[in-house]
Amino acid sequence: MSFEKPEKSSGTRHKAREAALQMLFAADLAKTTPEDLCNNYWDTLGEDGLDAATRDFADSLAKGALEKIEVVDERIKQRAEHWRIERMACVDRNILRLAIYELLYRDTPATVIINEGLELARCFSTFESTQFINGILDAIKHDLENDASTADDASKTKATSK
Secondary structure, three states: OOOOOOOOHHHHHHHHHHHHHHHHHHHHHOOOOHHHHHHHHHHHOOOOOOOHHHHHHHHHHHHHHHHOHHHHHHHHHHHOOOOOHHHOOHHHHHHHHHHHHHHHHOOOOHHHHHHHHHHHHHHHOOHHHHHHHHHHHHHHHHHHHHHHHHHHHHHHHHHHOO
């Protein structure tokens, strides 16, 4: 029996999300390819000692968010009433992009994604931003749940009408 603390994958996932956020922030400032962005990040800013799986997860989140930025930004626009994306703080818009990408395209539970987004906001933004981000992410989570419920209802209706 060992009394050592086990290595937690959630901690490495959090580190990966921090790295992905920093990459998205850099992408907002310097227009470059996602591949060059990731390589430059790990060469200059990336935390030493992160394992390959953590780095790969960070890269996939950053690249994925950039590839789907139009879809992700449209979701933000639908829920960020009276806020244009370009007027949002750079950190806040990229926390939203990262979290919304993960909500839309990954299998991570929504509550985990929202909690991680809020933790990033606490570390890198302001208290008011945390509330703003929470409101938008929660609304999008509910939108996705309603979309899934509507799709399930449509499937059941189709199945019973045959």
